[in-house]
Amino acid sequence: MKIAWGITGAGHYLKDSFELFVELKRLQFDRVNITSFVSRAAQEVTRVYGLFQHLRTVSPGGYMEEIILETEQGWSYPKTGRFSRGVYDALFISPATSNSVAKIAHGIADSLVTNAAAHALKAGIVVFILPVDIEGRVESPVPYFINRELCIQCRECAQACPNDAIDEQIDYLRCNGCGLCKDVCRSDAIIGGSVNLAVREIDKNNVKALLKQSGLTVLNDPTELKDALWAMV
Ligand SMILES: Cc1cc2nc3c(=O)[nH]c(=O)nc-3n(C[C@H](O)[C@H](O)[C@H](O)COP(=O)(O)O)c2cc1C
Structure with a gap:
């Protein structure tokens, strides 16, 4: 089983996402390869929350288990060509910032993770997205x-x-x-601590637009992420 994990620069659901991917790797050590695709912002944000070093547990290195950093890529994201070749069984984007959700909802692919989503969908690889801003209010760690x-x-x-x-x-x-x-x-x-923030109307609508894309599943919370991950293995 080969899974691609796209991480964007959100503090919300970041710890939950790490915990689940670390747990998946621990339980399925030999049976699952996870490549981490880390956005420019995610590299900074994961470090600030003290999580960056745990990426090595999920993606220890070697082919299909690398940490691919947006900061080390060019502008054409050649590594996402792997999706076109059908190398991965699924792409999970978690957490997904409102920025990346907006881009994917509108077919924009100008960053590592949004480009991965575009290639995966074109190749018929299933994409799961856990947006941080779905509706109502969110309690976000700072x-x-x-x-x-x-x-x-x-x-x-x-x-x-x-x-x-x-x-x-x-x-x-x-x-x-x-x-x-x-x-x-x-x-x-x-x-x-945390801040309590209102989800903007535009972010809510972008999530609705995601729901209309075939091949793409929106996950509403980390419990749904866990179910989707565990169903893969
Ligand atoms: C500490 C920190 C936490 C952040 N948390 C969030 C968040 O929870 N949700 C969000 O949409 N953006 C958040 N951002 C802002 C994004 O990182 C920023 O919009 C970035 O451009 C997103 O790029 P990406 O979607 O390519 O990862 C946070 C930024 C910082 C510095």
């Missing part, structure tokens, strides 16, 4: 940030940071989500 009202400016967090990512705030392009800053903070000023 990466660590410094609450300036609680901060006593002792700078211990900056000294503890292995990536020199802390100045006035945390630089998310350097942060790897390790949480050392939080551990050393004497005033509990470094917090994560």
Whole structure:
């Protein structure tokens, strides 16, 4: 069984997606090959949430088990030609940002993951998508940030940071989500938590447009992702 995992830059459902793919690989070690297709934004976002290093568990390396980074690809995405050759049994895009959902819904294929979706659908390979913005409101986790009202400016967090990512705030392009800053903070000023956001009408409509595409299945939550993944193996 050969599965392609497309990861886009969403914090929402990111941890759930990682947990499921890690679990699938653990349970089906020899029977499943997973190639990870990581969008430019996903590379940054997975690092900030401290998840990037776990990609190696899912895609340990070698043919069909690589981590394919958008940042290391050209603009024509030759690696997605694999879908045209029918190499994969399925493509799972999880989590899918509202940005990537909008593109796929409108046939745009100008990024690694949206290009993978286009090639897969043209080749008759089934595509599963877990959008983060479907309808109503979503509770989305946020990466660590410094609450300036609680901060006593002792700078211990900056000294503890292995990536020199802390100045006035945390630089998310350097942060790897390790949480050392939080551990050393004497005033509990470094917090994560979540934000509650409304799903835009346009995102809701884009998901409806996805539903009209044949060969493509929209997954409504991580439970449906698990069912779809486990049904493959
Ligand atoms: C920490 C962080 C979390 C984010 N979480 C989300 C999210 O939950 N949903 C979303 O649609 N975009 C989210 N974004 C914004 C996307 O990463 C951004 O729109 C990006 O251009 C998406 O590109 P992609 O669809 O090619 O991955 C987040 C950005 C950051 C920095």
